[in-house]
Amino acid sequence: MQDLEIAHVDVDPCRDAQAAAEGAVLGLYEYDELKAKKKKKVSTMPYGSEELDAWQKGVSYAKGQNLARYLMESPANYVTPSKFAEIIQQKTGALGDGVKVLTRSKSWIEEQQMGAFLSVAKGSDEPPVFLEIHYTGSRDPNEPPLVFVGKGVTFDSGGISLKPSSGMDAMRADMGGAATVCSAILTAATLKLPINLIGLAPL
Secondary structure, three states: OOOOOOOEEOOOOOOOOOHHHHHHHHHOOOOOOOOOOOOOOOOEEEEEOOOHHHHHHHHHHHHHHHHHHHHHHHOOOOOOHHHHHHHHHHOOOOOOOEEEEEEEOHHHHHHHHHHHHEEEEEEHHOOOOOEEEEEOOOOOOOOOEEEEEEOOOOHHHHHHHOOOOHHHHHHHHHHHHHHHHHHHHHHOOOOOOOOOOEEEOOO
8 A cells, every 4th residue: 555655544453453553653664764766654543533542552662663673774874873862862852851862972981981882982983972861751750760771883893804794784783772772762751651761872
């Protein structure tokens, strides 16, 4: 239906609107950022209006996963550490005061004496970034948060001499941990989960 450029599809929720929505939005995802001609996006809604809340929850789950897919599938020379941080900062704009993003520079990383992180970053002309996402969703802002840490090597240049060339294209996904952590916290904020979270992504 997307190939036929149909603008809208009503989906049978099959007694589980959340799962139907998640499947529909995930199934329609395609990385086309760098294509000259992009397919028209198909909008989906449940057939009938009884399960709109569950449907919207499924949409939120899928959008979070698609953000992680987008970050991982983007070329390494496009989604650099700085660009990654910029994308996450843009995504938090509509989420309100409960979400705060801190983009730490190379000088801050040096002050923290993060030697292993800095030594990995020396393999690139791109400056490293230490990204923090804070989500305060609990009624008690002082409640201890859950902390997620995700590796963000946007391209594993150190592996070139160790891995066969046929597998090198996959090294752009060495930041999958960071993409997943950031997307999960943004999804938690979208769903207004009653919990405090911190995400840490050394990029």
